[in-house]
Amino acid sequence: MNRGYAGWIALGCLALNAGACKREEPEVKPPEAARQPLEQKAPEPAAPEPKEEDTAMAKTTLDCALSVAPSLRVGEPVELRFQLSNPMKGPAFVLNWRTPLEGLWGNDFEVTRDGTDIPYQGPMKKRADPTADNYVMLSPGGSVNGTVDLSKAYDMSKPGKYRIAFRGELLDVAPDLSQVGRPMDKFQPMKVECAAVETVLRAG
Numbered sequence: 001m002n003r004g005y006a007g008w009i010a011l012g013c014l015a016l017n018a019g020a021c022k023r024e025e026p027e028v029k030p031p032e033a034a035r036q037p038l039e040q041k042a043p044e045p046a047a048p049e050p051k052e053e054d055t056a057m058a059k060t061t062l063d064c065a066l067s068v069a070p071s072l073r074v075g076e077p078v079e080l081r082f083q084l085s086n087p088m089k090g091p092a093f094v095l096n097w098r099t100p101l102e103g104l105w106g107n108d109f110e111v112t113r114d115g116t117d118i119p120y121q122g123p124m125k126k127r128a129d130p131t132a133d134n135y136v137m138l139s140p141g142g143s144v145n146g147t148v149d150l151s152k153a154y155d156m157s158k159p160g161k162y163r164i165a166f167r168g169e170l171l172d173v174a175p176d177l178s179q180v181g182r183p184m185d186k187f188q189p190m191k192v193e194c195a196a197v198e199t200v201l202r203a204g
Contacts (some may be wrong), residue, residue: 062192064192068081072199078162084144093180096136100147104150105124107119113158113161160201163195167190173190
């Protein structure tokens with residue numbers, strides 16, 4: 001192309017609309033994914049926290065706790081406190097036999113001195129079927145205590161570290177008054193777990 005011809009083209013562009021000689025640019029469209037609005041998921045509902053009532057309903061056994069003085073002199077009474085508590089929703093009628101709730105009438109504790117077993121030397125009872133007087137009632141949330149002197153039934157005349165554990169079974173627990181005083185062959189035992197306790201007996 002010579003210079004004269006190019007000049008005629010330039011003059012033509014000036015005479016016409018200024019946009020007539022512009023190059024057409026292709027239209028750039030946004031990607032399909034960019035034009036789609038992002039889908040927002042609804043937040044998942046938080047799990048409900050368990051209510052205290054639900055926790056209480058789940059419990060089906062009584063709570064048990066032992067306590068004793070951490071240190072005593074040889075010859076002093078070794079008083080053990082036994083406590084039963086009812087965390088259940090309904091009442092519990094507990095036969096007090098073979099528990100400190102009636103005293104010491106059987107080998108109901110495991111007692112050791114520095115790891116050596118101490119045999120039971122206390123009284124034993126022969127029994128007929130119980131009556132309502134042999135039961136204690138525990139209302140929901142209620143508790144009952146009994147205290148015994150272990151030195152009257154176990155040899156604690158020597159210094160040392162004594163470990164005391166309840167053997168862990170209530171002979172009969174009834175859910176309502178109508179079942180209180182039932183025959184022995186109808187008993188419904190309940191296993192309870194009491195954490196063992198220790199006391200140190202020192203000379204003099």
